[in-house]
Structure formats: C-alpha cells, structure tokens
Amino acid sequence: MSGLYDRRMPRTKSGSLQSLRRANQERLLTLLLRKGPTHRAELARRADLSRTTVSTIVTELMARGLVVEQDGDPDGDGRAKETLAVNPGAAVALGLDFTFDHVWVHLSDLAHNEIAGAGRAVDPDLGWAERIDVAADLLERLIAEHGLDRGRIVGAGVGLPGPIEKATGIVSTSLPDQPWSHVHAADEFQRRLRLPVAIENNTRLEAVAEAYSGAGRGIRDLMYVGLSNGIAAGLILDGRVFRGAVGAAGELGHTTINVDGPACPCGNRGCLVLHAGIPAVLGALRPHLGAKATVEDVLAAAAAGDRACEGVLADVGQMTGRVLASLCNLLNPERIVVGGELARAGEVLLDPLRTAIRRYALTLVREVDVVPAALDLGARAGAVGGAALILRERPGLASALVELTEPARKPAEPAPIGR
Amino acid sequence: MSGLYDRRMPRTKSGSLQSLRRANQERLLTLLLRKGPTHRAELARRADLSRTTVSTIVTELMARGLVVEQDGDPDGDGRAKETLAVNPGAAVALGLDFTFDHVWVHLSDLAHNEIAGAGRAVDPDLGWAERIDVAADLLERLIAEHGLDRGRIVGAGVGLPGPIEKATGIVSTSLPDQPWSHVHAADEFQRRLRLPVAIENNTRLEAVAEAYSGAGRGIRDLMYVGLSNGIAAGLILDGRVFRGAVGAAGELGHTTINVDGPACPCGNRGCLVLHAGIPAVLGALRPHLGAKATVEDVLAAAAAGDRACEGVLADVGQMTGRVLASLCNLLNPERIVVGGELARAGEVLLDPLRTAIRRYALTLVREVDVVPAALDLGARAGAVGGAALILRERPGLASALVELTEPARKPAEPAPIGR
C-alpha cells in the first residue's frame, strides 16, 4: 500500500527520547482525528499517558494551531471538561477523479467537510497530460477563489479508470485506446503536485467515499458495487481498502453467468456486464424506447411505471445478485452498497438483487444488508473519496501535520502545481 | 480479530518512560522473530535505535534466555558481526485441529519447528467435550514425553469444522448434528487450556500452515483452496488471515456453476461441490470402480493411467478453475495453493484448473500462479497451522515472551490443562 505514497517521512529516530515527545504528539493527534472531540483526561486514559503529559503536549499542539478548544457538553460529575478537537482548518486533503469524460477536483478539511469542489467535462479523446492540465487549472482556481495555502495540502488521492499496478503505480489497462494506458501515474502526479499521492481505481475511490462518509460508515467488511457501463466492486476488508496482488481486485463485470451466452470483448462468453451493463440495458430497450434513449430516460420511464423498463432493471438486479451471492459466500461482507448510475433506479433494481442474494447465498452470509449509495454526490463521489482516502490511509498524516507546523521551519516552498 | 484472543495484556503504560524500555525490548524481539537472525548494528538501523541501546537491551534479553548468539556468516567489511537470534526453545505454540473423525495436536517452537505432534481417530459421533478430553490427553502425553514446561506455551490455535462467529467465538454451523454446533468454543478452550486461544475454521488453518511454512510463504495475497468432501478457501489478504464479517468467509463449494444442475442440500441447484466434491467424484466413478472405492483408489488408478479416473479428476480441476477465475477477478491473488485430499492427484487435476483460470480470468489477474500444497503434512496441516497462527498473529507475543521471563516473577501457576 505504501508503494503509492511518497515516502519522505520525517526520519525521526523513533524510540529515541527526542522523538518520544514527537511520537506522543502524533498519538494524541491521531486519537483526536479518529475518535473526535474529547478532553484532556480522556485523552490521557486512551493514550496511557499522565494528565500532566497530555497537558503539556496539548499546549504545544494548540500553539501550533493543530488543536482548538470547543465548548463541549458539560456532562458528568466533577469539574467541567475542556473539550478539545482537531482544528479542521489546519490542513486540506485533495481529491482528483478522472473519468472517461470528466475531471473532478475536491478539497476537504480534516473533518471531511467539503471546502471546495469543481468539475469539467472533457473530450473523451483528450490525452492524459491535458487532463492533468485541466485538473491543475480547476485546482488553481479553487485555491485562488478560497484563498487556500498550498503548503497545507497534505496529500492527493487520485482516481483513474482501470487497474493500477500496486508496485509501480502504472495504469495497466489492456485497452490501448485509453488515455491513461501504461502511464506511470504515481510519478506523474508526484511530479506535478509535489504532494504525497495515492493513485486508485475510480470505483475503489467511490467505495472509499461511501465507506468513510456515506452508506458504509463504520463497516469493517464492505463491498461497494458500481453499476454503470462497467460493473466493478470496491472492497473494504478488515477496515482497509483492498487492492489485490497487482492492484486489479474488484472486477465483477466479467464473471461468467451464462456459459453459452454471447461473446465478450474480454474473450469469454456470457459475462455479467453483457447482460447488466448500461449498454446492455439500453440495447434491450431500444425496440421499446428508440435508439437515442439514455440512462436518464430509462430511469424516468421506470419511475413512471413503464413495465418494460422496470423489467429490464429488475433483471439487472437479479443477475447481479446472483453473482454477488457467490462473492458473499467467499467474502462474507457485512454490507453491500450499490452505486453507479443504474443504482438510481432504486428498489426496482435493489429488491430483485436482495432476493437473489437471499436465495443463492448460504445461511450465515446472506444476512448481509444491501443498501443504495447514500451520497447525493453522483459523479463527484470519486473525488470525494480521493480526499477521504488521504485523510484515512495516508501513512503518517499526524506526523505530517506536526511537521507542517514546526515552529522553526523554513517558509513554505512555492509548491508549483502547474507544470 | 482480537475478539478471539484473551486480552490480559500487561497494562504497561505505553508512552511512559518505564515502558519505553519494555517497548524497545519487544520491538527488537519482534524484529528477530520476523526477520530472522541478525547482528546488533543491523537491529539498531532497523529499529532506529543507537547501537548502544541495542547492546544493553540485547544483554537483558540474553540474560532472560530469549535471545542467543549464533555463528552467522562473517561476510562484509569491517569487524565480524555477532549474529543474534531468538532462542527457538524459549517458548512453545500449541495447535489443535478437530476434524470430523480426528483430533490432532501439534507443538511448535518459536522458529516454527515441530517439537512434537500426535493425532487420534475418533468416532464421528463423539461429543465436543469428549473431543477436548482426547486433545487434552494427547497434549498431556506430549508434554510429559518431552518434558515441556506448561508455562512456556504462549497460546493455542484451534481448528474446528464450520464457520466461527468472529465476535463471540461460537461455532455457528447450520447443521444441527455437528458436534460443535453452537458451542462457545473460545470460552471452552479458554477455560480448559488457560491460554490465549484463537479459534479458527479448519480450512483457514490449513491456509495458514501453507502461508507461513508451506507453498505460500512470503505471499501477501494468497488463496488456499481445500478440495475434499467440501470445497472451501482460506484467504490471506494483505498478509493477514481474512475472516469476513461474521467469520464465514471462504465458502466456495456452494457457488452455482450450473443453474439447471441437481438440487443441493443447501437449497440451491448446481453447486460446485455437487460436481467436484469427493462424494461426487466417487459417485461418478462408481460404475467404473465399484461402490466401495475410496479416494485413495481413485488417485492410485489415475496415477496408473486409468482414463476414466483421470477424466473425472480433470473435470474437477476444470470446474474448480472456472469458479476460481471469477474469484481471481474479484480478489486478484498472487498465488493459489491447492490442497485437500483431491489435490494429491497432482497435474492431472491442476493442469485443467490452470487452463480454466487462464481462459476465464482477465488478463492482469490470470498471471496468478497455481501450486499444489507443499506440505507433506497431510491431515496434520490444520494443527500445524494453529501453532503457526499463534506465532504470527497472536497480539503481543513479544510482550508475553518478555513477561514470561520477568526476573522477579512468581513461580508459574499449575496451569491445569485437563478439567
């Protein structure tokens, strides 16, 4: 996982006395980041430190602007607690998402609040370098517009289409006409952004957004399923993003559901995506709605009670559910979040999906609950997830925050974002 | 995961000065346990400690008998290194495995070497309590026979048939006639063994044995597939055992491979196990080999070139491979280890399995390599895995080792193993 991150950690000699202080600073900061606002005595208990030590460290952190006092609830016996919290404005996380025809940029504060966001449609044929230019342009505007300090951006989570090779950070899609094919994305973004960068597959970022601030909050074993042109999964296993040996985990669309089915460009027959992807849905309804129908049209018609549309969406749910049933047997997730454009069909699709899981999965595992993506983010989900990924998984985030506010540090470098 | 472990950790105030020494002791010990023998300067670099500190700590650890000097390779420039290693005999890990007709007991030293092991066939109808009695009896004999110190056993990894509920440690098989159904195994073994206990599914323990000392050594994302009466997987994801939301992850046998296939007791139709489980194999060959044929007979016949047997085993491989292809798309493992009784068929089965994966999985993920289980452990694999699980995943093992050798500690308690 760390392969995707810049590893210029502050080489503090962990274990030494000098760094013991630093380590404890980071520990308290991490506690505040994870568990939310608390008071000093509680922190002391959690971190197994004395109240005295916590006091001195908190004083330092407050002087650095990383921690602020809130007015919390004056509950409980004894003297009133002085509630402390991480200063959400102390730093910013950046999320970028590149889909085949859009570029999205998102900035979150430390509390996952949206600071700013923007998106722009791009020509599907646009090259990758130009796409980065678009993102840089959007980012520059947001920074200028909101008067942000570049030095306070603690990392960028970047979503790209296709699998990302974990070891190298190269986009290794097998389709040669994809703009990102074989681009060493980790390096490129590193070079352009001068930030710790995490490259991730689009769907995986949507999963992250749902897992940390959407319908999957607090779930350790989560499966996010994106139903759109392709069908893919983003897995959160044991509370962490799972990527697979080479970063290719999550492909669902090419699961065979019908050995004698139609041929697929992938080389097999009867793949799920041929029956349940958006092109298949539109194809099936072409006689009914005409050749120019869009997903919007189908969803609208289904919502209005059109039987044919309802039927096709129900089939999508049923077939997807059958595949998910097997995967539930294998992975036993606690929750499945269904997202992507088709998921907006709602219960017309979800109900048959649930039924299929209950029917085809084993007793214990079919207790999984299946919910629609909760975010009204739509296409922005990927970029939101990118920022969330940084806030949750960037190694040494607390360390970076302390570093960022080092009293005797040289003035922030220019940190060029453009080329 | 920690739910399965006894949590009586030494409540040292981590972060305090007193425990800083302890923490560093444990860190060096952990380094030695994980990375194998090294010398002081190397340890200092790895742990970011000064050579001086490492020296003093190592002296203490040697006085406690946890670390010993070896004669290592005198390579490199400069003064010869004094190679250090964990004293393998400093502690013992216990593995227990309960299959439907056997009880296995295994003791490993800290270097995963076998100290002792034993097994006994039991009546399939035997109750769970009596099975524990059998295990306790075997264990007592081994302890007596080898003159072992009970106080040095640092934990027990226990394999049971069926899924184990992660939160409670209850065996939650849905079959009411299983001896372990609904037994609160974690509690029971805790009570009987007075040890940190990890309860795990049999197949998962076999996976652990392969992962840490067999054909899957060093692989972060590993899939172990057990082919015997049932068909199940044990997953090592991101280097750790994966259990799923309620501990039921790993079921492969009831993946539907044929919608119109025969009915299965699980309620579905055309499950893989109906076509590729041992009963199915024997059933298919009954006209050919007779009703009394065993797996041994089939394997022997296939090895001798019997076309019918070869064909059936090849079919098992092909069908299993088709299912694994989908799972590779989802999980993108680095290696698949095939174990269980049927895996002993060798290439007759593995070759079609590989072919199916290459044919049905996507480009990137089908580079997975597929190997047979390397251990000549046979049925003992589960017990070996139990001990390995303790050595690799027991939280605070290093801590326990230090604790164990505390200079001023009260004499080891009787630690009754029987009732």
Place this chain on the structure above:
DNA sequence: AAATCTTTGTCAAGACTATTGACGTACTTA
C-alpha cells in the same frame, strides 16, 4: 445555602532512558 464529593487541569521535584562522542576490537583489502 453550605458542605462534601468528584473529577479536571497545573505545578515542582525526581526517576529513568536513550543519545552523543570516543575508544578498543576484529576482520578485509592493498
């Protein structure tokens, strides 16, 4: 309304640990 209880946050003194810098040692290379 006063007294008591409980818990929080701070202060000063003391205990402990790890580092620094220097030294002797042991082995390799020229």
Place this chain on the structure above:
DNA sequence: TAAGTACGTCAATAGTCTTGACAAAGATTT
C-alpha cells in the same frame, strides 16, 4: 604489514515522563 572499515562498549549528558500535591469547577447531599 599497514590502512580501511564496521562493530560493540563505556562514561557523561540531555531530555521526557511520572509521581504526589494542590487549586479549580461543577454536582450532590444535608
């Protein structure tokens, strides 16, 4: 044989955290 290199150890120093005591702030009881 001499120089070079890296390892392991020693004494002195600097730094951090804890202990124990105390004032502060609110809740509860009398």
